[in-house]
Amino acid sequence: MRRSEFLRAVDDEFGARATSVVSDLSLGGVGYRTAAQALAAGVDPREIWLALCVEADVPEERRHGVGLLDPRR
Known part of the structure; x- marks a missing residue:
C-alpha cells in the first residue's frame, strides 16, 4: 500500500473525520x-492502515483492497 492509497482509504472509511483520525487517534x-x-x-x-482498522x-470486509484507484479503461 502506498501513502496515497492509505490516505484514500482513510478518506473513504472515515469521511469528514479522516483528518482527526489520522492526527489524534493513538494506534x-x-x-x-x-x-x-x-x-x-x-x-x-499498510501496517498503519491495519492498526487503524483494529x-x-x-x-x-472493508480492510483489504481499499485505497486503490479503479483501473483505467
Whole structure:
C-alpha cells in the first residue's frame, strides 16, 4: 500500500473525520503513535492502515483492497 492509497482509504472509511483520525487517534499496533506520526517515522502505510482498522473496529470486509484507484479503461 502506498501513502496515497492509505490516505484514500482513510478518506473513504472515515469521511469528514479522516483528518482527526489520522492526527489524534493513538494506534497500539504502531507503538502508540498516531497515523501521522507513524507515517513521518517511515512505518509502512499498510501496517498503519491495519492498526487503524483494529483500533477503529473497521469490519474485515472493508480492510483489504481499499485505497486503490479503479483501473483505467
